[in-house]
Amino acid sequence: MNKAAQIIFCCLLTTAGVFAQDVPEWSPSEISKKLKANPTAVILDVRTPEEFAEDHLARAINIDVNSPDFEKQSAKLDKKKPVYVYCLGGVRSKKAAGILKRNGYQAVSMSGGIKAWKSAGLPVTKGN
Numbered sequence: 656m657n658k659a660a661q662i663i664f665c666c667l668l669t670t671a672g673v674f675a676q677d678v679p680e681w682s683p684s685e686i687s688k689k690l691k692a693n694p695t696a697v698i699l700d701v702r703t704p705e706e707f708a709e710d711h712l713a714r715a716i717n718i719d720v721n722s723p724d725f726e727k728q729s730a731k732l733d734k735k736k737p738v739y740v741y742c743l744g745g746v747r748s749k750k751a752a753g754i755l756k757r758n759g760y761q762a763v764s765m766s767g768g769i770k771a772w773k774s775a776g777l778p779v780t781k782g783n
Contacts, residue, residue: 678752680764683772686739697738699729700769701751706743710779712772715741720751726758734759741765741772 681689690696700711701720711717718728720742729751732738738760742748748764755762765772773779 677756678749678762678764680745680749680766681739682766683775683777686741686763686765687772687775687777689737690739693737695736697732697736699732699738699740699751699755701725701740701742701747702769708781708783710769710773710781712741712769713778713780715780718751720747720754725751726754729755729760730758732760734761737761737763739763739765742768744768744770 690698698712698715700707700715700717702711702717703719703721704717707715707717716732718725722728732755738752738755740748740752740755740762741764742751745764745766745768748768752762752764767774769779
């Protein structure tokens with residue numbers, strides 16, 4: 656890798672790290688408590704539609720973070736409500752929550768994703 660490419664690569668990694676640090680991560684049990692206390696909060700599943708159809712949290716909205724129109728679709732969410740974001744294991748949700756935070760949302764990523772949610776014995780819904 657040439658010197659310029661190394662510098663660009665390092666800058667990209669640093670920038671991604673800065674945004675990731677700004678995103679709060681809560682455990683499934685913390686998010687479950689918050690959802691019970693605030694039933695109007697937004698639950699955002701950022702996995703693919705196929706993953707969402709397999710199982711998801713009740714009341715979840717599905718917007719694939721890797722979709723080219725993620726920002727356009729997520730712009731329809733209410734900025735006055737907290738947005739609890741999850742994926743399969745926690746990587747995509749952290750990315751999505753970072754995007755949402757940069758756009759003015761109160762976004763929180765669920766650590767461990769739906770895998771951790773199910774491991775904690777919390778309920779999921781199947782189908783669309």
